[in-house]
Structures are given as structure tokens and as C-alpha cells.
Amino acid sequence: MQRVLSLQAARGFGESSEFVTKRMCFSFLFSIGFLCLLCGFLIGRFAAQRAVDIRAEKEQKLVAGNGLESGEHLLQRTIEKLENRKFDWSADRINGMQGMALQNASKQFLVLNFYSKLWNNGNCLTATIPGAHEKDRYVILTTGGEENIKMVLEIVRDLQELIADNDWKPRRTLMFLLYENSLDECLRLFPDYKKTKIVALLAIDGIPNTGNGYLVSSGSEVVQTTVLASFKDFAGPKTDEITYFPRLKLNIPHSVITFMASPNNTSLKGSHIEQQITSHRKSLVKILISSLWKLSQMNIFQWNPRLMEDAMRTFFFNLTAPHLRPYIEKIQKKLSTITEHGRALNDKIAKILGIR
Numbered sequence: 303m304q305r306v307l308s309l310q311a312a313r314g315f316g317e318s319s320e321f322v323t324k325r326m327c328f329s330f331l332f333s334i335g336f337l338c339l340l341c342g343f344l345i346g347r348f349a350a351q352r353a354v355d356i357r358a359e360k361e362q363k364l365v366a367g368n369g370l371e372s373g374e375h376l377l378q379r380t381i382e383k384l385e386n387r388k389f390d391w392s393a394d395r396i397n398g399m400q401g402m403a404l405q406n407a408s409k410q411f412l413v414l415n416f417y418s419k420l421w422n423n424g425n426c427l428t429a430t431i432p433g434a435h436e437k438d439r440y441v442i443l444t445t446g447g448e449e450n451i452k453m454v455l456e457i458v459r460d461l462q463e464l465i466a467d468n469d470w471k472p473r474r475t476l477m478f479l480l481y482e483n484s485l486d487e488c489l490r491l492f493p494d495y496k497k498t499k500i501v502a503l504l505a506i507d508g509i510p511n512t513g514n515g516y517l518v519s520s521g522s523e524v525v526q527t528t529v530l531a532s533f534k535d536f537a538g539p540k541t542d543e544i545t546y547f548p549r550l551k552l553n554i555p556h557s558v559i560t561f562m563a564s565p566n567n568t569s570l571k572g573s574h575i576e577q578q579i580t581s582h583r584k585s586l587v588k589i590l591i592s593s594l595w596k597l598s599q600m601n602i603f604q605w606n607p608r609l610m611e612d613a614m615r616t617f618f619f620n621l622t623a624p625h626l627r628p629y630i631e632k633i634q635k636k637l638s639t640i641t642e643h644g645r646a647l648n649d650k651i652a653k654i655l656g657i658r
Contacts, residue, residue, distance in 0.1 A: 370596060370599055370600055373470065373595075373599060376464055376468055376470060377591075377592065377595050380460050380463075380464065380591060381536075381588055381591070381592070383460065383463075384456075384460070384584060384587060384588055384591070385584075387456070387584070388580070389453075389456075389580045389583040389584050389587070390576065390580050403446075403447070403448045403451045403480070403482065404422060404425070404426075404427045404451075404480060404481075404482050406451075407427055407451050407454075407455060407480055408420070408422050408427055410455050410458070411427075411429050411458070414458060414459065414462045418430050418431065418432045423491070425481060425482045425483050425487060425488070426479065426480070426481050426482070426487065426488035426491060427478075427479075427480045427481075428477055428478065428479050428480075428488075429458070429477070429478045430475060430476070430477050430478075431461070431465075431471075431472060431475065431476040431477075432471075432475050433471070433472050433473055433474040433475040433476070433598070434471040434472065434473060435473045435474075436473055436474045436475070437474075437475055438475070438499055439474040439475060439499055439501050440474065440475050440476075440477050440496075440499055440500045440501065441472070441474050441475070441476055441477070441500075441501060441502045441503075441504075441594065441597045441598045442476075442477045442478075442479050442500060442502070442503045442504065443457070443476075443477075443478050443479070443504045443590065443594055444478075444479035444480070444481070444485055444488075444503060444504070444505050444506075445480060445481075445505065445506035446480065446481040446482065446483070446484070446485070450506045451480050453506070453583060453586060453587050453590070454478060454480065454506075454590075456587055457587060457590055457591050457594070458478060460591060461476070461591075472595075472598035472599060473598055473599050473600075473601075474501065474597075474598045474599075476594070476598055485505065485550070489552070497553075497554060500554050500555070501555060501597070501603070502524075502525045502528075502555050502556070502557075502597045502603075503525075503550075503552070503554050503555065503556040503557075504525075504529070504556070504557055504559065504590065504593060504594060504597075505550065505556060505557070505558045505559070506558075506559055506560075506586070506590070507558050507559065507560035508560035508561040508562070515561055515562055515563040515582070516537070516561070516562055517533070517537050517559060517560070517561055517562075517582065517585060517586060517589065518559075518560060518561075518562050519533065519557055519558065519559045519560075520548070520549055520557070520558050520560075521549050521550070521555075521556045521557035521558050522549070522555040522556055522557065523605060523606070523609040523610055523613075524555055524603050524604075524605050525555045525556055525557040525597070525603075526557050526606075526609055527603075527604050527605055527606040527609065528593055528596050528597055528600075528603070528604065529557045529559065529589070529593045530606070530609075531596075532588070532589045532592040532593045532596070533589060535588075535592065536585050536588035536589050536592065537585050537589060557593070559586065559589065559590070561582065561586075602651055604648065604651075605644060605648070607640075607641035607644040607645055607648075608641075610637070610640075610641065611637070611641055614633075614634075614637055618630050618633075618634070
């Protein structure tokens with residue numbers, strides 16, 4: 303090695319060498335290794351940052367518009383399909399289902415085959431679609447009666463198309479609860495811990511079987527806020543009339559949707575009555591699927607303080623005893639403070655989540 307170095311030094315810098323020294327070889331290999339290590343580090347860092355950015359974009363889409371913005375086009379597409387669908391079921395056909403509503407519904411669910419669990423004990427039928435993010439939180443649509451069950455099955459078919467065509471999954475678990483006798487009988491089959499996991503229950507009470515009338519709703523204010531927003535979009539003008547009727551005797555956030563028949567049903571005859579009934583059915587299905595979709599998707603449930611103000615105003619109006627006036631005024635002041643804070647909180651949430 304010393305001879306090689308001496309010969310290399312003797313030849314001078316201007317002459318070419320036929321020999322490669324160990325130092326040059328090690329320097330070359332070290333440089334290549336360093337460059338590979340640096341490139342690997344930079345590529346790895348870029349890939350990791352890109353993964354973080356993609357995850358952040360997905361999270362941003364999930365929370366945009368309170369979790370509703372990313373899938374809003376799917377809801378609109380479903381509503382458009384409902385617009386062109388016929389709801390002119392004949393009374394004879396519906397009456398022919400008497401006593402077989404749950405059996406027919408169970409067969410329909412088996413044909414669709416998009417749920418995770420189907421349970422039927424003869425008087426109650428439940429079908430469950432698991433949520434993607436909150437599997438242990440339930441949004442329930444419940445009803446009884448042949449015509450109402452038929453409308454629920456229309457909604458089920460639309461959700462099945464959403465899942466099949468768009469790989470859509472609800473944020474929370476959806477449950478359809480259909481009953482033959484009463485809702486209370488079916489809810490008694492639920493364990494107490496599972497009832498505490500129900501975040502919203504939508505119940506159909508009356509059926510739109512008369513020409514004149516309108517849809518109304520009652521229930522918990524948090525669920526009512528979402529349902530009444532759907533009323534505003536899809537129900538007829540008469541729904542602006544305020545009609546109060548009892549809530550369900552449940553310690554569960556809920557909303558009951560029913561059909562109130564007008565006293566003057568004689569103004570419509572024949573085919574006009576059938577057209578009105580069909581229109582009511584279509585409006586009810588739109589309200590249900592819109593409310594169900596929003597309640598299963600939104601990140602934070604919204605609350606409209608005006609609902610509490612209207613309810614308490616009606617309640618206090620019926621208290622006419624003079625000795626109660628001082629207490630009523632104190633309660634009204636407290637309620638005013640609560641609703642003001644509620645509106646301020648809603649504004650902050652809307653600003654953070656980008657709710658329009």
C-alpha cells in the first residue's frame with residue numbers, strides 16, 4: 303500500500319492513475335450511502351406528512367357543516383328519487399296485509415340483506431345498520447300499522463341503495479323498530495343500559511288517510527329541532543299552524559310525527575282526495591328520511607331555544623292564578639338567561655363547524 307501511495311505521489315497531479323486508493327473507495331461508498339440515507343429520510347418524511355394531510359382532510363370533511371356537508375348530495379339525490387315515486391297504495395291492498403305486516407316486513411328485510419342484525423319475536427321486529435364511528439349510539443325509526451310500515455320499507459330501500467351504490471355508512475347505528483301491538487311492549491325488551499344509548503327516536507303515530515289535513519310533530523326539543531327543519535323543507539304550508547299534543551312517556555330523546563285531519567274533509571272528493579293522500583305520504587317519507595339521515599350523521603345535535611320559549615309561554619298562559627305571578631316572572635327571567643346562553647353557544651358551534 304505504501305508503494306502505491308509513493309508511486310501516486312511521484313506521478314504528480316497532472317498524470318492519470320491506474321490505481322484506486324482505499325480512501326477514495328471508502329469515500330465514494332460513504333457518499334453514496336449518505337445520499338441514500340438522506341433521500342430515504344426525505345421520502346419517508348414526505349410520505350408521513352402526506353398521510354397526516356390526507357387524514358386531516360378526511361377529518362375536515364367529516365366535521366364540515368356539522369358532519370352533513372360531505373354527504374349532502376347523497377341526501378338530495380335520494381329526495382329526487384322520492385319525488386318521482388308513486389305512493390298510491392290502494393286501501394284494499396293495505397287492508398289485505400292485516401295481521402301480516404311484520405311477516406311481510408321481515409321478508410322484505412331478508413331480500414334487501416344489508417342490515418347486520420334482524421330480530422323478530424312475532425310482535426316486534428328490529429333491523430340494525432351499524433354505525434361507522436359511534437356503533438354504540440342508536441337512532442331509531444319506529445312505527446306500527448300496515449300503511450306506516452310500508453312507508454318505512456320505502457325508506458329502507460332508499461338507504462339500501464345508498465349503501466350499495468355509494469358505500470355509505472351512517473355515523474351512528476340506525477335501528478328500525480316495527481311493532482304489531484305497541485311501542486312500549488317492544489321497548490320493554492331492551493335492557494336499561496341499551497336505552498341510555500338511544501340518542502334519538504322517531505315515531506310515526508297517525509297515518510295520512512284523509513285528503514284534508516297536515517303533518518305535525520311533538521317531542522324533545524333537541525330532536526324536534528332537526529325534525530322541524532325537515533318539516534320546513536318538505537311539509538305543506540299548513541304545518542306552520544302550531545298544534546300541541548302529548549309527548550311519549552319515555553325518558554328518551556324523541557319526536558312523534560302524526561297527521562292531523564282538518565274538520566272540513568268534505569271539500570275534496572274522489573281522485574282529489576287520493577292525490578292529497580299520496581302527497582301526504584310522499585311528504586312524510588321525505589321528512590323521515592331527511593331527519594333520520596341528519597340525526598345519524600351530525601356531529602353535534604343542534605337545539606333551537608325558541609322551542610322551549612314557545613312551550614313555556616303556552617304553559618304559563620294557562621296559569622291564571624294571581625298568587626303565581628311572582629314565581630312565573632322569576633322562572634321566565636331564568637329561562638330568558640338560559641335561552642340567551644343557548645343562542646350564544648349555537649353561534650360558537652356554528653362558527654367552529656361551519657354550519658350555514
